[in-house]
Amino acid sequence: MVETAGKKKRMALIASKGTLDWAYPPFILASTGAAMEMEVGVxxxxxxxxxxxxxxxxxxxxxSNPAMPMKMPFGPDGFQQIEWPIPNILTGNMPGFETVATSLMKQTFQKKGVATIEELRDICIESDVRLIGCQMTMDVFGFSKDDFIDEVDIGGAATFLEFAAEADIQMFI
Amino acid sequence: MTNWQEDIVLDCSGLNCPLPVLKTKKIMDGLDSGQVLKMISTDPGSVNDVAAWAKRTGNELLETVADAGEYTHFLKKRH
Known part of the structure; x- marks a missing residue:
């Protein structure tokens, strides 16, 4: 960095949601932050x-996302532009709806040239993003360290806050 | 448009945020100082994103040429 030579900018993120849509922001920001030569921890x-x-x-x-545009990733342009008015009673109760919606969103992302979550996570690992896994959550949901990728650094609130205390950017996602 | 002499070309056509920036960073890391990367993108967001990335990392954005939905960025590796 030119103006701030010597000290890297630091970004501290909290990723609190595990759905496909909410998995993107922390991995996009973390990988891009690392590409911008920031020190990143999530x-x-x-x-x-x-x-x-x-x-x-x-x-x-x-x-749970009533504002989500319901569009199809295939077919003629006019068809793809249609927003399907699907009532909440169906999205919540129809078996398999979540699987279909997930598949459609993945297709749309792929078609638009968006990286997969796995790709972005790999880039984060390659670029030394610190990935802190919450010990308390592991205990509460009955996970063991073996369930997670090797690069996970296990810790709690204090571990994160010690890193975040020196951060220039902090976000809760 | 100036005629920049690129040392390497990276085609990010069809890729969306944040991949053009991530791939640019990876290629630039392998260049020698003063070498020029020509990066082609179809992502309109890349105009601001590449400029922001260059500013933050101290690399020089020589020029961005927009032509019919294609954005060509010339980046010079920092000293």
């Missing part, structure tokens, strides 16, 4: 912790 807590499992399969639920 504290994965509550449902966010599942994003550090060896196998991840985040899903998205339209039921």
């Amino acid at each position: 504290f994965f807590t509550f449902y966010g912790l599942t994003l550090l499992k060896k196998e991840i399969s985040p899903k998205v639920s339209p039921h």
